[in-house]
Amino acid sequence: MNLNHIVYISRAVRPLTDQDLHELLEQCRRDNSKNHITGILFYSHGNIAQLFEGEPEITEALFKRIKRDGRHSHVQKLIDKPIDVRSFPDWHMAFHPLESVGFSQLQGFLMPDRVPAPPSTLTIADAMLIELVRLAVFGTPTEQAFPALPGPTSV
Amino acid sequence: MREQHLHALLHHLPAGVATLQGLDLRYGYLNKAMQELLGTDVAEGQCVADHPGVLPSDLVDVLHQVYRTGTPYIAKACSLPLPTQEGKESVSRCYDLVLEPVRDEENQDITGLVLFAVDVTQQEEARQRAHTLSMETRRLDARLRVLTETVPQITFSLDAEGLYEYVSPQWYYFTGQPPTADLNAIWPLLIHPDDRLRVLYQGDAARKAGKGWSYEYRLRRHDGQYRWMLSRALPELHAPDQPVFWHGALTEVHDQRELSDALRRGEAELRFLADSIPELIWTATAEGFIDYYNHYTGEYSGLTKEELGPTGWVNLLEPRKQAEAARHWVKSVATGEPFEGLFRMRRHDGQYRWHIIRARQLADERGPRWFGACTDVDDQHRLREVLQVQYDELARTNRDLDTFVYTASHDLKQPLFNLRGLFEELRRSASFDDPEEEQLLSMVDDSLHQLDSTLQELAATVQDQRGLSAPVEKLDLRHITDEVLLGLRAQIQASDATVHVEVTEAPTLLYGRANLRSVLHNLLSNALKFAHPERLPVITLRSYLSKNNKPVLMVQDNGLGMNIPKTSTAAFQPFTRQHPQIGGSGVGLYLVQRILTSRGGRLEVASTMGESTTFTLYWFEA
Numbered sequence: 001m002n003l004n005h006i007v008y009i010s011r012a013v014r015p016l017t018d019q020d021l022h023e024l025l026e027q028c029r030r031d032n033s034k035n036h037i038t039g040i041l042f043y044s045h046g047n048i049a050q051l052f053e054g055e056p057e058i059t060e061a062l063f064k065r066i067k068r069d070g071r072h073s074h075v076q077k078l079i080d081k082p083i084d085v086r087s088f089p090d091w092h093m094a095f096h097p098l099e100s101v102g103f104s105q106l107q108g109f110l111m112p113d114r115v116p117a118p119p120s121t122l123t124i125a126d127a128m129l130i131e132l133v134r135l136a137v138f139g140t141p142t143e144q145a146f147p148a149l150p151g152p153t154s155v
Numbered sequence: 156m157r158e159q160h161l162h163a164l165l166h167h168l169p170a171g172v173a174t175l176q177g178l179d180l181r182y183g184y185l186n187k188a189m190q191e192l193l194g195t196d197v198a199e200g201q202c203v204a205d206h207p208g209v210l211p212s213d214l215v216d217v218l219h220q221v222y223r224t225g226t227p228y229i230a231k232a233c234s235l236p237l238p239t240q241e242g243k244e245s246v247s248r249c250y251d252l253v254l255e256p257v258r259d260e261e262n263q264d265i266t267g268l269v270l271f272a273v274d275v276t277q278q279e280e281a282r283q284r285a286h287t288l289s290m291e292t293r294r295l296d297a298r299l300r301v302l303t304e305t306v307p308q309i310t311f312s313l314d315a316e317g318l319y320e321y322v323s324p325q326w327y328y329f330t331g332q333p334p335t336a337d338l339n340a341i342w343p344l345l346i347h348p349d350d351r352l353r354v355l356y357q358g359d360a361a362r363k364a365g366k367g368w369s370y371e372y373r374l375r376r377h378d379g380q381y382r383w384m385l386s387r388a389l390p391e392l393h394a395p396d397q398p399v400f401w402h403g404a405l406t407e408v409h410d411q412r413e414l415s416d417a418l419r420r421g422e423a424e425l426r427f428l429a430d431s432i433p434e435l436i437w438t439a440t441a442e443g444f445i446d447y448y449n450h451y452t453g454e455y456s457g458l459t460k461e462e463l464g465p466t467g468w469v470n471l472l473e474p475r476k477q478a479e480a481a482r483h484w485v486k487s488v489a490t491g492e493p494f495e496g497l498f499r500m501r502r503h504d505g506q507y508r509w510h511i512i513r514a515r516q517l518a519d520e521r522g523p524r525w526f527g528a529c530t531d532v533d534d535q536h537r538l539r540e541v542l543q544v545q546y547d548e549l550a551r552t553n554r555d556l557d558t559f560v561y562t563a564s565h566d567l568k569q570p571l572f573n574l575r576g577l578f579e580e581l582r583r584s585a586s587f588d589d590p591e592e593e594q595l596l597s598m599v600d601d602s603l604h605q606l607d608s609t610l611q612e613l614a615a616t617v618q619d620q621r622g623l624s625a626p627v628e629k630l631d632l633r634h635i636t637d638e639v640l641l642g643l644r645a646q647i648q649a650s651d652a653t654v655h656v657e658v659t660e661a662p663t664l665l666y667g668r669a670n671l672r673s674v675l676h677n678l679l680s681n682a683l684k685f686a687h688p689e690r691l692p693v694i695t696l697r698s699y700l701s702k703n704n705k706p707v708l709m710v711q712d713n714g715l716g717m718n719i720p721k722t723s724t725a726a727f728q729p730f731t732r733q734h735p736q737i738g739g740s741g742v743g744l745y746l747v748q749r750i751l752t753s754r755g756g757r758l759e760v761a762s763t764m765g766e767s768t769t770f771t772l773y774w775f776e777a
Binding site for chain 1: 442443444464465466467468469470477478481484485488489490
């Protein structure tokens with residue numbers, strides 16, 4: 001099966017409220033599970049970044065739709081290339097809700113500090129891209145700097 | 156009948172009519188409208204002077220004057236207060252009052268006056284409104300004029316034919332033209348010849364299309380210099396698609412344009428420069444995504460900018476260094492600290508070459524950006540590596556030889572001493588039948604003396620140079636070990652060795668500094684040299700106290716191991732080499748043993764071929 005992944009960053013036109021984020025999460029989960037799209041979306045203070053993977057026709061169509069979405073602007077595609085295997089088993093969204101109560105129970109929601117390390121199925125270049133994207137969205141982590149990249153491998 | 160009709164008509168006329176009779180101007184006929192105007196206390200036969208009703212007193216004076224002179228008079232828009240009616244406030248209304256003298260039948264003497272009052276309130280109000288409006292218009296007009304003449308821009312109006320209708324005074328200041336100049340003739344001539352046709356064409360085209368325009372051109376200033384101007388105009392439409400005028404403004408954009416031209420030029424030149432340099436040059440956004448690779452990067456890597464992508468540079472590094480470099484870069488982006496590292500980068504033909512990768516962040520008003528360069532230092536690096544290996548080899552050989560000479564000269568002293576004793580004994584007990592005996596004997600004696608002093612000088616020279624004879628001192632084992640490891644760092648890095656130093660049990664040693672260094676150097680460099688090719692070297696160095704409470708040092712490796720002969724001292728004979736395929740002068744272990752025994756200690760070795768070797772040094776236990 002052919003697979004592709006796309007990474008982009010963008011800016012929300014206006015800050016998203018908890019309600020907006022909740023709706024976005026529900027809508028994306030529904031659509032993505034129907035289209036067999038997996039990946040992760042980061043949101044913080046109007047900064048958006050997403051990695052998604054799936055069949056090339058579907059990822060292409062999805063990106064076209066995302067680009068037209070009026071809720072964000074300055075959509076900048078960073079990468080769009082074929083991959084051998086999926087790196088994400090599911091689709092998740094990571095953001096800081098104002099009221100964390102209720103969100104923690106939500107399917108597909110992640111607190112930004114709970115985002116797992118980039119899977120080892122990603123190349124180091126792609127893992128670094130995800131780390132940079134995460135840094136661009138959430139800013140400098142206050143603790144536990146860069147746990148995500150794999151450690152040095154001895155031969 | 157007819158008179159009656161006329162009377163009725165007169166009575167109901169919407170204008171007021173009254174006659175005033177006689178010198179004292181008594182009211183005669185008053186029609187309905189006049190009666191309402193003057194009020195109910197005015198009646199026929201009364202004098203105007205006594206009962207003027209609402210008529211102002213100066214009008215009463217005028218009435219008398221008209222009567223006297225016979226000249227008619229019209230009082231225009233005379234405001235009269237209407238008689239107050241019950242429950243209503245008095246209001247003023249405007250009347251045109253016409254005073255007409257009435258003459259007798261012979262048309263001679265004036266017998267009275269006719270007074271007409273026509274209500275012109277509405278006309279008057281309309282006139283007032285028009286007046287206020289025109290005042291306001293004039294005020295706005297003045298304001299607009301002040302504004303258009305104060306702004307730095309030149310404002311202008313064109314009619315449908317493209318002829319100038321108005322231009323603000325700034326145009327005259329700018330161009331230095333006299334106020335009498337013919338705008339339509341002069342203006343095109345002041346446009347830079349290179350821009351003139353384009354501007355005239357663009358203006359005409361916009362007017363024909365009924366649209367506004369926005370274009371730039373150079374206009375000649377009063378000092379003869381051409382300055383870039385931005386011309387913008389919009390049509391004034393009188394019907395949906397019938398523009399009658401175009402109004403616009405001319406803004407001087409010369410400096411901005413020069414600046415942006417200079418920036419564009421500067422940027423193009425820098426890019427050309429970056430593309431001409433045979434080094435990998437790149438820039439990255441604040442987020443750390445590479446957005447420019449110079450031409451040489453493509454040439455070196457054999458990859459396009461798209462193939463490299465925002466983070467693809469890391470793929471060029473050695474696979475086992477990629478994660479480390481990626482972590483380093485993410486950290487630099489997070490903190491803004493410069494990035495610097497020595498990496499091997501893959502060329503298009505698959506060969507890896509050493510590069511110094513450096514990147515620094517530039518933060519100015521345009522926001523932070525990264526500028527990086529990868530400098531090929533492969534040749535220097537290789538040369539340095541070769542030199543380092545040679546230098547280490549020479550230094551070690553030199554040291555070994557020094558120590559060897561010292562020990563050898565020391566070891567030769569005893570046989571020499573024996574020889575001298577034997578010789579003395581021989582001279583005393585034996586006799587020779589040779590006349591030159593005495594001479595021969597003294598020659599042998601001299602030679603023995605010479606040999607003795609040479610050996611002593613030799614030992615003394617090396618001793619001084621190497622500090623082997625230095626007195627003992629209290630030495631920090633960890634400190635000395637670190638010094639030795641520093642000297643061996645090239646070998647440690649090359650073999651990726653791990654060295655465990657455990658000296659807490661017996662951290663200090665009373666010994667000669669140079670001796671301890673020599674011992675440690677020989678044992679550690681041997682352990683590194685005879686590492687097993689299939690695993691990373693792990694060396695353990697442990698200092699502890701023996702049963703007799705004396706310090707002991709153990710050095711253990713996981714290397715090739717050695718074959719220990721039955722007589723365990725054989726391994727420590729000079730020039731005995733356990734692994735002929737590995738370079739060395741073969742004096743290392745011999746020297747270690749010599750040093751130990753000379754200071755009253757001993758060396759033990761245990762080894763399993765292909766697994767490990769353990770040296771145990773009893774410093775003070777023979």
